[in-house]
Amino acid sequence: MIAEILAILVGIGLHQTRHIIDNLHTDSAVVKRLSSYGVGYIGILPVLIMFLIMLGVDRETRTKVALAYLGSGTMTGIGVFIGYVLESLGGNDGGDN
Numbered sequence: 001m002i003a004e005i006l007a008i009l010v011g012i013g014l015h016q017t018r019h020i021i022d023n024l025h026t027d028s029a030v031v032k033r034l035s036s037y038g039v040g041y042i043g044i045l046p047v048l049i050m051f052l053i054m055l056g057v058d059r060e061t062r063t064k065v066a067l068a069y070l071g072s073g074t075m076t077g078i079g080v081f082i083g084y085v086l087e088s089l090g091g092n093d094g095g096d097n
Contacts, residue, residue, distance in 0.1 A: 003054050007047045014043040030084050037080070041073050 021035045048069060052062045 003050055006050065010043060010047050014040055034077075034081065034084075037077065041077070045069060 017039045018036065021032050021039070024032060024035065026032065045066060049062055049066060052065060057065070
């Protein structure tokens with residue numbers, strides 16, 4: 001139960017970064033959106049590791065899981081970025097219209 005409460009508190013803390021992101025000196029909704037995705041994605045990693053420890057997963061396996069998580073998220077994030085680029089080339093800036 002403590003891990004679940006900590007995870008919720010991490011989520012609340014990560015949400016507080018929205019105020020920082022909203023005040024970035026950019027008019028780009030895409031930059032703000034990608035920043036929010038990135039903060040959330042990176043912020044989940046310690047929670048994931050905490051749950052793996054709770055489940056008794058050994059250190060080597062936790063390292064492999066963390067690397068797989070970061071690698072898959074990075075590659076997927078690059079795909080999302082390319083999707084925004086393709087939208088902008090098609091005349092849609094990806095912003096909230």
